[in-house]
Amino acid sequence: MTPEQYQRVTEIFNQVIESPSDQQAGLLSALCAGDDTLRREVESLLRVHPSAQSFIEEPFRASGLEGLEDLPTEQAVLQTQSFFHLDTGQQARGTSVSDRYVVEQELGRGGNGIVYLARDQQLHGRLVVVKVLLENQQSEPLAQRLFESESEALARISHPGVVKVLDRGRLLSGQSYFVMEYVRGETLRAVMQRRRLSVSEVAGVVSQIGRALSAAHREGVYHRDLKPENVMLEDLGDEALHVKLIDFGIAKVANSAVKQDGLDGLVGTLPYMAPEQILASGCSAATDIYALGIIAYELLAGERPYKPAQSNLRSAIQSMTTLQRAGFGQHLRQRRPDLDEEVEQVLRKALAYDAGQRYASAEDFVQAFLPALELSAKQEASLRAVEEEPTISLSNLPPAGGEAATLAEPAIPTSTTTAEPSPPDPSPRERALERMAVTAGVLVLLIAAGSALLWWWEAPTKGKATAAASAPPLPAPPAAASALTCNIELVTPGSPQQGAGFLRPEEVVPPGKDIVFHLTPHQSGYLYLFAPSNGQLSAFRVPDEPSAVGYPLVFPKDASIGLARTAATRFTLVLSGARLTVFDGLRPGQALSAAQQRELATLVERFAPKAQVIIEDTQRQIRVPPGTDPAVCEVIVRH
Structure with missing residues (x-):
C-alpha cells in the first residue's frame, strides 16, 4: 500500500468511526464509492477497533x-x-x-x-x-x-467440535x-468472566479446540478469528465443557469454489492475531495455533500475554508487533507460580513470532500442552494433599516413664580435603519436585516417629504393673453448622402467587413454569443471590439490612425468575456476616460489573468448596464449618 493509499484509508476510517453507529455502514459504502480494495482495507481496520462493533x-x-x-x-x-x-x-x-x-x-x-x-x-x-x-x-x-x-x-468440516x-x-x-x-450453551468468554477454570478444565477445553482446528485445517480451512467469543460451550446437561467452534465469517478456504480475491488483508481481532495476520503476509495452520496459544495463556493467567497501547489504531498495531517480537517474558510464572515450567515453554513455542517456529499442527500443540499441564495438576494435587494431611507434633506426645525423650542431632562430618566444584543450580522444575519429595519424606518420618513414640508410651514398663491407663480420646472436630435452607417453588409466569409445589433437586423445571426462591438463614447476615440473566450475571437480591435468623425470605418479591431455555442455570448464594461493600448500589436484576464478577468468582473459588449440601426431599441444607464466613454455595436448576 502506498502512502497516499494509506492516507485515504485512514481518512475514511476516521470519518466512519466518528459518525453515529446507525449511519456507519451507509457512510462507508458512500465514501468507498464501489472501490472494493479501498473498502476492504477500511473494513480490516474496523474489525479490530472496539468502536466499530456496531456494524462489523x-x-x-x-x-x-x-x-x-x-x-x-x-x-x-x-x-x-x-x-x-x-x-x-x-x-x-x-x-x-x-x-x-x-x-x-x-x-x-x-x-x-x-x-x-x-x-x-x-x-x-x-x-x-x-x-x-x-x-x-x-x-x-x-x-x-x-x-x-x-x-x-462449514460445509467442508465434519467434526463434533465445529x-x-x-x-x-x-x-x-x-x-x-x-x-x-x-448450539445450546454459552461462549467461553462468558464462562471466563464468571469464574476461573480449573487446570483440568483448561486442558479439556484447549484439547477440544485444538482437535477441532486440526479437522478444519485438514480440509484447508483456517479460522483466522479464533477467540473465546467464537468458542461455544455446548450445554448437554452433564456439567462438562463441550466445545463448538463458531463464526467462520473471515475464514480462509484453500482451493475454494468461491473466488478469494479481496478476502485477505488485515483481518481478525487484534489481541488474538498472529504477526503474519497483522502484517497481512499470509495465513496457515500456524496462524490459528498462535490464537489458540493466546487463549490457553489467558485461561491459565486470567489475562492475555500482550497489552498493546490503545491511544489509536496505528499505535496499537505497532505496540502489538513490538510485544510479539519480545515475547511474554516471565509474566505467566509470576501470575501462576504453581505451573510447571514446561507449560511456559510449550506456550512460548505456540506464540513464536516466526510462524515456522510454531508447532506443525494444532494436534502437535495439544500433545505437547496436555502432558505439561498434567504435571502441573499433579504437583497441585500433591501439594494440596500435603496441606490437608493431619499434623503430627512430637512436642504434643507425653514422654515415656516421665522422662524427657530427646532426639540426638547427627554430627556434622568435617573434611580437610579440597572442596569439589558445586553442582549447577537445579531448575525450577527440579526444585519443585525436590520440595515435594522432601516434604513427603519428612511426613513419613514424622508418622513413623509418632507411631514409635505412641507404642513406647502405651507399652508396659519392665518391672511394673501392666495396667496402664489409656490416654483420653482427642475431642472430635465440631460438626458443620447449618447456615442456610433453600427451597425452590414452581410458579406460573407473571403470577408468582400461583404456586405449583416445590422443585426437588433432581427434577427439571417443566415448560411454562418459572421459579421463586425460599431461603431461611440460620445465622444473621447479608444474603445475596446471583444468576445469569439476559446473557449477563445479575443480582437478584442485594440486601440493605442483614437477614434475621430463621426468618424465611421469598424472592424475587412479587415476581419470579424467568429461566432461559438452556439446559441448566447456576445460581450463587452468599450469606455473609458483614456487608459486602463491593456489591453496594446494585439493585435486583442489575448486571454485575466486571470488577463485581471477579469478586464473586473469587468468593466462589475460596468458599464454595467448604460448603456441604444436604438434600432432604425438596429442601437443600447448606452447611459450613464453624467460623466460615461468608457461606457460599452454588445451586444448579435444570430445565
Missing part, C-alpha cells in the same frame, strides 16, 4: 432466549407468509424463510449479515440458526464472497442465507 459483524450468541414460551402457536406459524426482506428495522418473529424456517427471534447482526433463531418446520420444529446476507450487501461482491466462503468452510451447516439457499429478494445447527 460480531459472533452470534445462543443465549438470552427468554420469552420463547409466548412465540406463535403452531397454527399461527402455518399461516405466516414467506419473509422476503430480512433486514434492519423489520419485525421478523413468526415469519418464515423459504417456507421452512420460522423465525423466533434475532440473535445478532453486523455489517454483513443478520442471524436468527428459527424452527425447522420439516424437522418437527427443531431449533436452528439462520444467517442471512443483509439486503444492502447483496450487491457488494466482497460481502457476497465472504458470505459464500463461510458456508463453504458447528454444522445444514442448508443454504436464496430468498426471493435475492439475499443469500444458510442454516446452521443451534
Whole structure:
C-alpha cells in the first residue's frame, strides 16, 4: 500500500468511526464509492477497533432466549407468509424463510449479515440458526464472497467440535442465507468472566479446540478469528465443557469454489492475531495455533500475554508487533507460580513470532500442552494433599516413664580435603519436585516417629504393673453448622402467587413454569443471590439490612425468575456476616460489573468448596464449618 493509499484509508476510517453507529455502514459504502480494495482495507481496520462493533459483524450468541414460551402457536406459524426482506428495522418473529424456517427471534447482526433463531418446520420444529446476507450487501461482491466462503468452510468440516451447516439457499429478494445447527450453551468468554477454570478444565477445553482446528485445517480451512467469543460451550446437561467452534465469517478456504480475491488483508481481532495476520503476509495452520496459544495463556493467567497501547489504531498495531517480537517474558510464572515450567515453554513455542517456529499442527500443540499441564495438576494435587494431611507434633506426645525423650542431632562430618566444584543450580522444575519429595519424606518420618513414640508410651514398663491407663480420646472436630435452607417453588409466569409445589433437586423445571426462591438463614447476615440473566450475571437480591435468623425470605418479591431455555442455570448464594461493600448500589436484576464478577468468582473459588449440601426431599441444607464466613454455595436448576 502506498502512502497516499494509506492516507485515504485512514481518512475514511476516521470519518466512519466518528459518525453515529446507525449511519456507519451507509457512510462507508458512500465514501468507498464501489472501490472494493479501498473498502476492504477500511473494513480490516474496523474489525479490530472496539468502536466499530456496531456494524462489523460480531459472533452470534445462543443465549438470552427468554420469552420463547409466548412465540406463535403452531397454527399461527402455518399461516405466516414467506419473509422476503430480512433486514434492519423489520419485525421478523413468526415469519418464515423459504417456507421452512420460522423465525423466533434475532440473535445478532453486523455489517454483513443478520442471524436468527428459527424452527425447522420439516424437522418437527427443531431449533436452528439462520444467517442471512443483509439486503444492502447483496450487491457488494466482497460481502457476497465472504458470505459464500463461510458456508463453504462449514460445509467442508465434519467434526463434533465445529458447528454444522445444514442448508443454504436464496430468498426471493435475492439475499443469500444458510442454516446452521443451534448450539445450546454459552461462549467461553462468558464462562471466563464468571469464574476461573480449573487446570483440568483448561486442558479439556484447549484439547477440544485444538482437535477441532486440526479437522478444519485438514480440509484447508483456517479460522483466522479464533477467540473465546467464537468458542461455544455446548450445554448437554452433564456439567462438562463441550466445545463448538463458531463464526467462520473471515475464514480462509484453500482451493475454494468461491473466488478469494479481496478476502485477505488485515483481518481478525487484534489481541488474538498472529504477526503474519497483522502484517497481512499470509495465513496457515500456524496462524490459528498462535490464537489458540493466546487463549490457553489467558485461561491459565486470567489475562492475555500482550497489552498493546490503545491511544489509536496505528499505535496499537505497532505496540502489538513490538510485544510479539519480545515475547511474554516471565509474566505467566509470576501470575501462576504453581505451573510447571514446561507449560511456559510449550506456550512460548505456540506464540513464536516466526510462524515456522510454531508447532506443525494444532494436534502437535495439544500433545505437547496436555502432558505439561498434567504435571502441573499433579504437583497441585500433591501439594494440596500435603496441606490437608493431619499434623503430627512430637512436642504434643507425653514422654515415656516421665522422662524427657530427646532426639540426638547427627554430627556434622568435617573434611580437610579440597572442596569439589558445586553442582549447577537445579531448575525450577527440579526444585519443585525436590520440595515435594522432601516434604513427603519428612511426613513419613514424622508418622513413623509418632507411631514409635505412641507404642513406647502405651507399652508396659519392665518391672511394673501392666495396667496402664489409656490416654483420653482427642475431642472430635465440631460438626458443620447449618447456615442456610433453600427451597425452590414452581410458579406460573407473571403470577408468582400461583404456586405449583416445590422443585426437588433432581427434577427439571417443566415448560411454562418459572421459579421463586425460599431461603431461611440460620445465622444473621447479608444474603445475596446471583444468576445469569439476559446473557449477563445479575443480582437478584442485594440486601440493605442483614437477614434475621430463621426468618424465611421469598424472592424475587412479587415476581419470579424467568429461566432461559438452556439446559441448566447456576445460581450463587452468599450469606455473609458483614456487608459486602463491593456489591453496594446494585439493585435486583442489575448486571454485575466486571470488577463485581471477579469478586464473586473469587468468593466462589475460596468458599464454595467448604460448603456441604444436604438434600432432604425438596429442601437443600447448606452447611459450613464453624467460623466460615461468608457461606457460599452454588445451586444448579435444570430445565
